[in-house]
Amino acid sequence: MSSHTHNHHHDPEKIKAIVNRLSKAIGHLESVKRMVEDDKDCTEVLIQLAAVRSAINGCGKELLKEHISHCIVHAVQDGDDGAVKELNDAIDKFLKSS
Numbered sequence: 857m858s859s860h861t862h863n864h865h866h867d868p869e870k871i872k873a874i875v876n877r878l879s880k881a882i883g884h885l886e887s888v889k890r891m892v893e894d895d896k897d898c899t900e901v902l903i904q905l906a907a908v909r910s911a912i913n914g915c916g917k918e919l920l921k922e923h924i925s926h927c928i929v930h931a932v933q934d935g936d937d938g939a940v941k942e943l944n945d946a947i948d949k950f951l952k953s954s
Contacts, residue, residue: 870922881911916950
């Protein structure tokens with residue numbers, strides 16, 4: 857659980873773009889699920905899974921940029937040293953799953 861608070865606002869356009877990218881990844885994953893249910897070629901399923909993973913990683917990268925630009929900048933300005941540690945922990949977890 858995060859200990860720093862969000863006393864600022866994210867760029868709405870950036871957040872909207874991230875949400876849109878996530879929605880596309882969800883739709884893509886649903887189509888991959890249907891491929892498996894329809895017993896499609898395993899090679900094609902694996903290729904599509906790689907594409908979904910790439911899309912999710914791209915979302916993570918954009919969210920990380922947004923977090924650094926807003927949350928971390930404001931946390932440092934407010935003297936919240938814990939926010940940087942939390943960011944490092946989150947990066948470690950995100951990269952471990954890639």
